Amino acid sequence: MKNNPFVLALALFLSLTAPSLAVTTAKFTLVNTAWTDLGPGPMLLSFKGSGVFAIADTAPAIPLGEGFTMISGDSFYVSSTSHVWATTQGAAGVVAYVAAY
DSSP: OOOOHHHHHHHHHHHHHSOOOOOOEEEEEEOTTSOEEEEESSEEEEEESOEEEEEOSSSOSSOTTOSEEEOTTOEEEEOOSSEEEEEESSSSOEEEEEEEO
């Protein structure tokens, strides 16, 4: 049985143009003494612990602990292409999980 050139060309094309289904998740440990840059959006953001996030191209000018509140286990889709910054509201350690979207 001969190899069909059309089938081989189609297989090569699909292997080069098919989107990757792998999603990379980054983990950040947040502290209440500084804003942590989680990177540019869009992204899916989830917290393990309660914290806040803000969207800005540079470190937010708002006080630490102020911003969009998230409680543990919540997920939020950030559609902005600006950077997302996060911190905790209290002394308890909080972990943020970020997945590019």
